[in-house]
Amino acid sequence: MVPTPRWLLREPSESAAVRLFCIPYSGCGASMYRQWPRFLGDVEVCAVQLPGRENRLREQPYRTYEAMADDLAEALLPYLDRPFAFFGHCGSALPGYETTVRLAERGYPLPARLFVSSQVAPHQGPAGRFLEMSDDELKVEVHELIEQLGGKALPDLVELSVRILRADVEANKRYRPPEPTLLPVPISALGWRHDVEVDHRRMSGWSDCGPATFHLLDGPHYRFMEAPPELMRLLSDELAAAAVA
Template identity: 55%
Template sequence: MAHRPTGRNKWLPRPPSAAAAGRVFCIPYSGSGASMYRQWPREQDGVEFLPVELPGRETRFAEPVPQTYQELAAAMIPALEPYLDVPFAFFGHCSSALAAYEVSAELIRTGLPAPARLYVSSQVAPQDGPAGRFLTMDDAGFAAELEQLVTEQGGTPNPDLIELYVEVLRADVDTYRRYVMPDPYPLSCPITVVGWTEDDIIPYDTMGGWPKCGETTSVLLEGRHHRLMEAPQELLRLLTTGLGAR
């Protein structure tokens, strides 16, 4: 078992529980921080959900956004390694599905503990991207998207914060745009692909390339692209499967 460090871990807004039967590391998507998972429970059936805080947002706003998902994975792993002592999985939605894929691949390549499963939501396979309307948006489009998301979540858009997060979103989309992977690394862990019936950003029928990345199961859930933020019970049940859930 890896030594557990003392003190604050800047990648994890809250410390993992020593009593957890399993863990799901939840990576925020473009332009968002760990707080996008604020409606999620801390745990379900003994499996804890751990939002990951990425450089360049929220508590780490002053840090530069990584230029590639491979760079992000290499930086993330040392911080998470002490907590890979129980069955664990990564969950990523939209662009963060690719970050979750890359950190899973890096763990497997380097012989570190491998995920029990990778969960990718609303994203095409690495060899099929990049895709989606964000690639053609200007800053005004990014601002409108962020304002709509804040409003849908019951908040009131703050112009100053929107301006700051447009910069984060632009940097994230640039990272996504640079990600070209014609021959993806095949994972030894299984992959669950999650699509949404009303997703007009990454439609479910565009996500069929994931079997090239490993053994794949596909699931279609009800809802729009951002429904995951509401912590739908069918998604939470799916994520706890195979992770020692009681």
């Protein structure tokens, strides 16, 4: 297998029964999943690295989710030789969906499951308070997020992160599919009880995109980064069948 160091933080293990490709939240890099375990039983957590952040800092962020999905589908293809799934939270749930659309269009392997957390269905967006924020307002959000991730919010780091976040926000604004593509892939739509960014009651539209099940987890918008046990258990349980397929 040819390594793809740009797109993944590490080469996936040949011993994994299932691969869970995790796309980073808007404005962040793959290291945001550093609190997640590498393995959930037989499921390997594979953090995806997008252009413009961390070790891909010199590259330009994508202007559209469609362009991102075009490239991501091809980059991950060598690693789709066994059951796999996508996980995305908020803005990154949409590239996970769009990449699944690309895989279906190209006749490539399809995920065993698509996990979409804290995001409305693609044809019912865009949604979220970041969409109308100024750069100064985004700086406040980035400052808080960096500290929540355990970093130090240095001015240069905040400025750089705002540039990436602004690009991601604009890509979200541009993503307006007129109608959903119905996928032959089970979708797990995950809402968060105390989420003030995306109300879980607005996520029902995912049933228009494929066979969907809905789950409500405790916590606010950013709790997923902490690898809460109930989320890890849900991911593991819902991929258990794929691991023995």
